[in-house]
Amino acid sequence: MTPWLDFLAQHGAQFSTETVPQLLSFSRGNAAETARTNFIAPLTHLGLIAATGDEAAHFLHNQLTNDVEHLDPAQARLAGYCSPKGRLLASLLIWKNADGILLQIPREIQPTVQKRLQMFILRTKAKLADVSDEHVMLGLAGPAAASALMPWFPELPLAIYDKIDTDAGTLIRHPNAFDMPRYQWITSPATAMQAWPQLSAVLQPAAPDAWQLADIEGGVPQITAATQEQFVPQMINFELIGGVNFKKGCYPGQEIVARSQYLGKLKRRMMHAHVETDNIVAGAEIFSADDPGQPCGMVVNAARANAQSFDCLVEIKLAAADGDVRLGSADGPPLSFQPLPYPLTDPAA
Known part of the structure; x- marks a missing residue:
């Protein structure tokens, strides 16, 4: 396990015995009810791909369902990666940092999606790298989350998918769930370990399923290995939550996605x-x-x-x-x- 996972284990996290350990809970056995508010969840099920280089934004713009070339540095954005038949291979959360663009994706499909994207770079001035273990992603939810974050983020992002960057990392506002605000903090393992005792004193430590339950409540889908190539974006409401831009140029499957949007009734x-x-x-x-x-x-x-x-x-x-x-x-x-x-x-x- 990584130093971050070892740290969590020392603080009560229970992991599966699989080759890639899954964070199951912060107590022995399953809790009677999954946390819904005032929790902090290490998002160990998610990975990160870093896209860097002068033409990284242009390359991704031609591959994904959303506008990457005009991505606001103060915002994150949902995007899909489709097959030529318009079926989703991945759903992503993307944002810019000082070095390029980060793509957040479930770890279970990250290697195959990254490899497929890499095939199309060719002579483009862009590079893709797995930077998952260089970052820690924390999901925080509930009214206590805002005050808990104040030592590192004196100002919080207000609108959905707005983001704020400080020396402590990146903070992204996520759609509310159970009428509660949610934030994702992306930071270094060292900062996360330093902040964990203070955060966990205010917020209940929870496994990633608390965050996943909140995503379900918020109507935000995520493509996993079991559902790759099963859905055109509109079949999982992806255009309703900002994951598709119908004014941008072509990308794999674009004609089919557009046809689903403008011809006939869904x-x-x-x-x-x-x-x-x-x-x-x-x-x-x-x-x-x-x-x-x-x-x-x-x-x-x-x-x-x-x-x-x-x-x-x-x-x-x-x-x-x-x-x-x-x-x-x-x-x-x-x-x-x-x-x-x-x-x-x-x-x-």
Whole structure:
């Protein structure tokens, strides 16, 4: 394990025994309920790619679904990386730093996505590097988070995806969840270790699933290994949360993404659901009782809500969403749909 993970283990973190350890909890056994407010979560499931060089922004602009060339240094931005068929290979959070552009991506798909991007650099003056272990990413949520951050960030980013840089690192405002503000702090391992005792005295230490549950509540999807190449961006509401720019130039799959936006009516969308079950994973199929022979959608992301249930984001046929929808099969656990924090508008309307 890295020095940062060793440090967390010394402060009560429990890790899996896998080759790549997963942070499970900060107590022995699972907590009865996943933290929703006033928590601090090491985002050990995420990695970082650094894109540097004179033409790095231009290169990424031609690869991703969002505008990279005009990325404001005071903002972060969602972006997707699509296959030529317009299906998402990755969902990213991107921002500029003093050296170039950082791309945040789940660690499990980072190597393959980075390798694929690297194939297209050719003679472009750009370089990609895995800088995950050079940084620590912390997710902080709740009304106590702002005061806890003040020693390092006297001013906080106010608008969603605004960011502030200080000597202590980068702070990005994330969409609210459970009516609570959220921030992500990207810093060095040394700074994180120094700050942890003070932060954890105010905020409850939590595993990454607390942050993932908050993302689900906020309607923010993330592509993982199980869901690569399954969705056109609009199928998981990616354009509704700022992940697609329809005025920029071409990128892989752009024609299909644009066609989905401007021709016809969208028949599939992403919705938030709650389900009583012992386990659920991204990529699991969901079924409508009205048409039990074939799936009507797929789980995009899931996070444990408590010992008996999960919250999830599911991509689903809109025609099936008003009926009896179940996990795994037509007689599986029923899904209870919850409101999203944004309206499901139709681009053709």
